[in-house]
Amino acid sequence: MTDTRLRVGLVGAGPWAHKVHAPGIAAHSGTELAAVWARRPDAAASVAALGGATPVDTFDDLLATVDAVTFAVPPSVQGPLALRAVEAGKHVILEKPIAATVAEAESLVDAIERAGVASLMMLTFRYARETVKWLTQVHRTGGWEGGAARWMSATLMDAKYANSQWRHDGGALADIGPHVFDMLDAALGTITEVLAAHRTGPDLWHVLLGHEGGRTSASTLTMHTPAVPPVNDFTVHGTNGYLTFDASGSPQDRYSNLLDEFVALIIASRAEHPLDARRGLHVQRVLEKITTNLRTT
DSSP states (O other): OBTTBEEEEEEOOSHHIIIIIHHHHHHOTTEEEEEEEOSSHHHHHHHHHHHTOEEOSSHHHHHTTOSEEEEOSOHHHHHHHHHHHHHTTOEEEEOSSSSSSHHHHHHHHHHHHHHTOOEEEOOGGGGSHHHHHHHHHHHHHOOEEEEEEEEEOOGGGSGGGTTOHHHHHHHHHHHTHHHHHHHHHHHHOOEEEEEEEEEETTTEEEEEEEEGGGOEEEEEEESSSOOSSOEEEEEEEETTEEEEEEOOOOHHHHHHHHHHHHHHHHHTTOOOOTTSHHHHHHHHHHHHHHHHTEEEO
16 A cells, blocks of 8 residues: 555446546545556546546556556456456455356455455445445344345446447346345345246346245346336335335445445455455355246246
8 A cells, every 4th residue: 555545456447437436446535546457548548537547558567556456347357357366466346246157256256265355346235324224224123024126227228338248248137136136135134045037028137036034035127117217226024014225326425435445444454344255256146046047038
């Protein structure tokens, strides 16, 4: 770290790198945007300019100048690069899904544990103060028998994501599914089985999950519905009633909170966190179970 700031390298130059990662790191009192690397040098330079960083020619150049790496790239790209970063002793902020496959995710988590570096997942809902407050109330009240989630947006109808092939290939399950299933898991207990998974066109998902203790949850996911404003809500229900949560909010604020926790981990020389890479692996396993149980019409 330089002075009291963590030198962070950013990998990727897509919409989230522009909108959240680069300005968030540059604005945070505990971090410095030191370097940016992307497949297209012009895009890397554009993102670097947002935070006064240096665009670098190679991933190795980035690793040579930073303490930590944050990723804003597809899972198939993130998996191998994150492994190299961890093996070089760098702390990591990882996008979801954590990797392209469960096996790749397992290898990455093993490497993180061997290296003893800090890791946090970009499960951004969970860093919101409002989310923490809701989950605290959920756990304090208890008596829940099940829950539900709805995420309906027009994200993949937006031209700015036209070149994000992994999002279009994986659809709502890959892009927003990790957020939804992580939240339901946190509220109702560990997801233990996929009871049903159904996908209809265009990319409308219905997923029924089993949680520990016999609880169940139902999710409806789509990124092809022009809902204005988008619908992002979660509920739990049971003997003590019905408790709902509107998860809309500022991704920039959530990312700032994430950076607070990331820097605190590193200063304290701690690696374990409820939202570290092991959480990403758990979510990846849930995604694989869903695709294994998938029905389409």
